Amino acid sequence: MRRSMAAMFCAGAILSTPLASQSWLSLGLAATLGGGWQIEGGDIGLTQHTHFGPFRGVGETLRLGSFVDEGQIIGGARGIVGGLAFSARTGMLSIAQMGSETNTSTFGLDFTLEAAGALGSNSPFPQGSAWLSLSALPGLRFGTNDGASYVIVIGPTVFWGRGHTDVHTFLGIRFETPLAKGGTRS
Numbered sequence: 001m002r003r004s005m006a007a008m009f010c011a012g013a014i015l016s017t018p019l020a021s022q023s024w025l026s027l028g029l030a031a032t033l034g035g036g037w038q039i040e041g042g043d044i045g046l047t048q049h050t051h052f053g054p055f056r057g058v059g060e061t062l063r064l065g066s067f068v069d070e071g072q073i074i075g076g077a078r079g080i081v082g083g084l085a086f087s088a089r090t091g092m093l094s095i096a097q098m099g100s101e102t103n104t105s106t107f108g109l110d111f112t113l114e115a116a117g118a119l120g121s122n123s124p125f126p127q128g129s130a131w132l133s134l135s136a137l138p139g140l141r142f143g144t145n146d147g148a149s150y151v152i153v154i155g156p157t158v159f160w161g162r163g164h165t166d167v168h169t170f171l172g173i174r175f176e177t178p179l180a181k182g183g184t185r186s
Contacts (some may be wrong), residue, residue, distance in 0.1 A: 023049045023057075028174030030063055032157065034070070037124040038168070039081055041065015047089070056091040060084065064118070065125055068119065079122030087114040092141050105144050112137040112153055127161030133171050134158050148177045 026045040032038045045061030063083045070078035092108040099105050114135040119180070123129045136158040143149025150173075155168040 023047055023178060023180070024059075024176045025177045025179050026059065026061065026151075026171055026174050028151075030065065030170070030172050032168040033171055034168055036070060037078075038068050038070055039065050040068050041081065043085070043172070043174075045085070045087075046179075047087075052088070054090050055088040057087075057089040059087045059089070061087065063118070067120065067122070069124075073126050074075030076171070078124060081118055081120035081122055081123070083116050083118030085114050086117035087112050089139075103144070105142065107140075110141055112139060125159070126164040127159075127166065127177045128157050131159050133160070137170060137172065143176070146178065148175065150175055 024047045026043070026047055029041075030043045031040045039103070041064050043061045043063040045059050047057045047059035049050050050058050052132065061084070063085060064080070065082075066080050067078045069078065075140050089112045090110050091107065093108045094108045096107045097104050098107070112135070114133075114137060116135070118131055118133070120129050135155060137155040139151050139152035139153035141149055141151045153170070153172040153174070155170060157168050159166045159168065171175045
């Protein structure tokens with residue numbers, strides 16, 4: 001009962017903050033890569049603008065997915081997983097700009113640190129049904145500073161649980177859009 005109450009309080013706190021502070025909505029696909037059992041799913045999150053050292057965005061993401069056996073063609077799913085991730089993202093290092101002077105799109109690089117906790121049912125992983133993870137995710141970003149953008153992140157993720165530690169590659173493909181006219185993206 002306490003777990004469901006904590007999740008409801010967190011969701012209420014996130015959704016009740018002023019719209020101007022909820023800078024961007026993120027929707028995307030999330031997966032671990034490699035052979036054997038992997039996690040595949042989707043995520044939805046909110047990112048706020050910040051100026052904390054090199055970081056220009058902090059966010060929270062709800063992730064839902066399933067365990068998938070990559071060795072099977074049919075019937076490879078086994079159980080579900082859900083988690084909450086907190087991230088800190090650096091500002092974008094611009095590589096190129098395209099478009100007119102009034103409507104410019106930027107292609108660039110950024111870096112995201114992500115810490116997550118997850119609960120799963122029928123987990124095939126040695127970490128069991130509950131684990132923590134830490135990811136270092138370099139990313140490619142394309143979009144406008146004050147509008148929608150597309151992001152691809154890929155990097156190592158370390159999973160901890162039940163005395164076991166594993167490293168998997170994480171892949172995220174995300175679409176971000178502003179929720180309010182709260183300024184430009186860094």
